[in-house]
Amino acid sequence: MARLFTIASDEALSSMVSNAKDRLVLVAPGLSSGVASVLADRIKRDGGPKVLSVILDIDPEVCRLGFGDIEAIDLLRPVLESRGLAIQMQKGVRIGLVVADSEILIYSPTPRLIESGSNSEEKPNAIRISDNGAQEIAVACGAGVEVAKNGEEAELEVAIDDQEVGLEEACEELIEETKADLKGNP
DSSP: OOOSEEOOOHHHHHHHHHHOSSEEEEEESOOOHHHHHHHHHHHHHHOOOSEEEEEEOOOHHHHHHTSOOHHHHHHHHHHHHHTTOOOEEOTTOOOEEEEETTEEEEEOOOOTTTOOOOOOTTSOOEEEEOTTHHHHHHHHTTOOEEEOOTTSOOEEEOOGGGOOSOOSOOOHHHHHHHHHHHHHOO
């Protein structure tokens, strides 16, 4: 089973773009040239998914911070126009969303000016949601799984084995170390 807490790397986004058949929605501050190229090539090759929406923040600060590349816009604009579509704009958007058919990926875009993106499942910046999303998220967070007992109201049982995030306790020692570090280097 694929992890719910995952990474939104260019490879992961490109895979979703490549595999979407009926619906593809992209919302983000910006896109990398690599992801845009995959979508542009897909549209040129087979027209892309039946329903397609691309919403970005067309602000120079997006590129300066490394949330996306201006070349991505140059790649996407003409192919979207060939389908009678345009890049839609949402000023100030700083979350990422990909809807590819019944799969949803919600992610925190990485400002490449500040840090490189994670390629490790141990450092997730995204959550994948599918058909049974709410229950899967609760279990991945250790909140439990609903279990009906003798026809009575469902109860929650903790499913530690399936918990994906929050596996370490924020102990007092670690919190104090963090406070000391911030006091010395605010």
